[in-house]
Amino acid sequence: MDAISTLPQREKGPAYIALIHDLLTRTDTVAVVSELHALVDTVVNQDSVGLVVGRQVLSELVKILGDGVVKDPELRKTLVEDTLATIQPRIVSYEEQVNILRFQLADILEEEEEWSEAARVLMGTSLDSGQRAMAEADKLRVYVRIVRLLLEDEDSIQAETYYNRAALLVHSTSDKETLLQFKLCQARISDYGRKFLEAASRYHELSYVGEIDEEERRQMLMAAVTCAVLAPAGPNRSRVLASLYRDERTIDLPTYNILSKMFLDHILRSAEIKSFESTLKPHQLAKIAISSNDRLASSGHDEDPASATEPAASSRTGPSTVLDRAVMEHNLLASSNIYNNITFRGLGALLDLTPGAAETMARKMIEQGRLRGFIDQVDKLIWFEGSREEDDAQGKAGGLGDVEDAEDTGALFTKRWDNQIRLTAANVESIVQHLTEKGLVKLTAVA
Structure with a gap:
């Protein structure tokens, strides 16, 4: 030299x-x-x-x-x-x-x-500076790559910073590969941020993209199912579950059993939950904190001693993980389709929570519009309200036409009993009429 x-x-x-x-x-x-x-x-x-x-x-x-x-x-x-x-x-x-x-x-x-x-x-x-200015499309590729690398090590906080920078430049390119990587980062950021409904929709959308390898599309479909299961129970999640349940490809997934039970509002058992839990990633098993107000409300005990027919109360004051919360909320929603009402202690036994914690969870879901019902603090009951539209023929039993509402006696059980009788009679009449039209039943006049 x-x-x-x-x-x-x-x-x-x-x-x-x-x-x-x-x-x-x-x-x-x-x-x-x-x-x-x-x-x-x-x-x-x-x-x-x-x-x-x-x-x-x-x-x-x-x-x-x-x-x-x-x-x-x-x-x-x-x-x-x-x-x-x-x-x-x-x-x-x-x-x-x-x-x-x-x-x-x-x-x-x-x-x-x-x-x-x-x-x-x-x-x-x-x-952003240098001897030659870098094109916005090139900057976007760098930002997307940084986000992808950070998410591989589950550093979602720093990844979101660079994702936000990429979002400002996404309009600058028409390159399909870059846009697909950006959309995948978008779904994963929502997943890590516990925006599970949004993540499920994005994963499901990507699973239809033909440019992506078939095995990767299957992984995205599985991720969509997982995020839908972990999402907060309610009407929005039901729509996402319905979309996934109708997708013919999900029947071959190992998570199809829990998807179908979620969609059909069946109560989930611990063995099924354990099997599903083994498929989750670490961030999807993150611990969740209970607020001091909820902990105080959840730790309360019934003033009256439990009757011999009521199950023993659990000692848990709330869900411990994201999956735990999703399953409890789902089982609560599923129980609303089975029972007209349930005691705090009975719901606590179903969800493995203290009576106070079960009441707190139901109250939150009712407040957020994810559960239809009301709480009777005096009798320590949670009443569920039906969400299905009544049959058009209801109230027209026996061919009598519209039946006027009975006098309001204020008796809730009497009203429900009358409504059930009217609906049953209307359904029986409809079945008999159908059988008669088919010639399967011949009606004779009664002397």
Whole structure:
């Protein structure tokens, strides 16, 4: 290198480049690293070399490293890292070369499954300033890649920051691959943020995209089912469950059993929950905190001693995980289709909660419009209100036409009993009429 320093300025560049090629052909890796370090340090930090020659030599070195001339992955990684460290004091003058080196190092780290390290390397790239302004579509690709890498290590908080940056640039590209990766990141961010309904819809949408590999589409469909099951019970979740249940592909999934039971409002048993729990990712098993107000309300005991017919009360004051809460809310919603009313202790036994905690969960769901009913604090009962429309023929039993409402006696049980009799009579008449039309039944006049 001392001989090269005495050459005319226009000959220094080709001489340093020839020396790089010569160094990389040697077999002694330790010598290659040390001598290449000395060369880069001379080219970058010696004023006698000049910026033009420095950029020319560094560009060639970056190209050689990117073309795979160095076969040993560990040696290549060491050379890239050492070159980046050497250029650091003069990074402003060599931003373009540094960015390319960072992309190369990120590729190496990603191959080694060092997701967070690869993301941090990409975060250091200069995207908003430099010798050449980076196009918005290129920035979007970098941001989406950072989000994807961070989510691999479940760093959803930092991933959301870069996702928000990508969302501002998504209009700048029409590249299908980039847009699909962005939509997948969108679904995963919603998943990690416990916006399970939104995540389920996005996963389900992606599972129909033909450009995605079939196995990956199946994984997205499974993710959609999982998120739908974990979503808060209520009308919105029922619509998502219906969409998934009608999808013919879900019948082959291992989670189809719990999907069908959720959709059909069947009560889930502990064995089924355990089986489903084994398919969940760590963030979907995250612990949830109970507010101090809810804990105080949930820990209350019945003032009256439990009768011999009532089940023993549980000691749990609330759900412990996201899955726990989703299953409890579903079982509460399913019980509303079975019972007209239920005691706090009975619901607590069904949900494995204290009577106070069961009441608190029902109260919240009623307040949020996810459960139709009301609470009787005096009798310690939860009354459920039917959500189905009554039959059009109701009240027209016996061919008597519209039946006027009976006088309001204020007796709730009497009203319900009368309504059930009217509906049953109307249904019986409809069945007899259908059988008569088919000739299966012949009516005779009564003398």
